[in-house]
Amino acid sequence: MEKMYLKPVEVVDEIIEMAVKKAKNKGINIFLLGALAGMFIGLAYIGYLTATQVLSLHDKGIAKLVGACIFPVGIMLVLFVGGSLFTGNNLVSIAYLDKKIPMSKVLINWVIVWAGNFFGAVLTAFLLSKTEIFHSHELVAATVSLAEHKVELTAVEGIVSGFFCNILVALAVWMTYAGKDLTSKLLACWFPVMLFALAGYQHSVANMFVLFMGKILEPSAYGFGVIFKNLFNVSIGNILSGGIFLPIIYYYIYKINHKH
DSSP, X not given: OOOSBOOHHHHHHHHHHHHHHHHHSOHHHHHHHHHHHHHHHHHHXXXXXXXXXXXXXXXXXXXXXXXXXXXXXXXXXXHHHOOOOHHHHGGGHHHHHTTSSOHHHHHHHHHHHHHHXXXXXXXXXXXXXXXXXXXXXXXXXXXXXXXXXXXXXXXXHHHHHHHHHHHHHXXXXXXXXXXXXXHHHHHHHHHHHHHHHHHTOXXXXXXXXXXXXXXXXXXXXXXXXXXXXXXXXXXXXXXXXXXXXXXXXXXIIIIIGGGO
């Protein structure tokens, strides 16, 4: 009987192969896949905000749970129809550990995909601001309030929260490679992303969308400086976990130490 899933040691090989492909992709493709991913995350965030806009006034815990159950749709679109998230692409560094690509390829990939995510997320925020969706005063208030909370985070809060975010998001991507059918892969990515959204950890691409959405809806709420400060801190946190912590530990366990 054929195995229904891959063992952890086999998944590492799949992740390395994925990382090499992502690093060697053409720059324009990396950017366009990043732009699509930024758009998908923005659309998922609107679903989250729509579900929680009024419910959060009555029970914040239940509201976050409902929103968290919707948000993984964004990651599902990225993984299964085509897209590249900065957080997931942080795993590309594991191919460097395996001596398949130089560090320059890793860094170039991260910069291009971040720029693509930024373009897609901000464009989506701008276009959605022109629709009837934001005729809802409750949705406007919920969006601006959430964005204001994010820009008030200290550097330490942004970095640490970003770190734990990408423990879950990068492992959501990682887990999809263990499954061999669509249902398994969907469930594998849904649970970790749901947990990250429920806990409220900071995701750089999600923040790109909501911070600019809040700025568009209420221009006087905060300046551009605090937006980029938040994105910098959260991106660092995302890299520390998805690009350094997880790849080094799993590479050591399954590629270096597994042989002994």
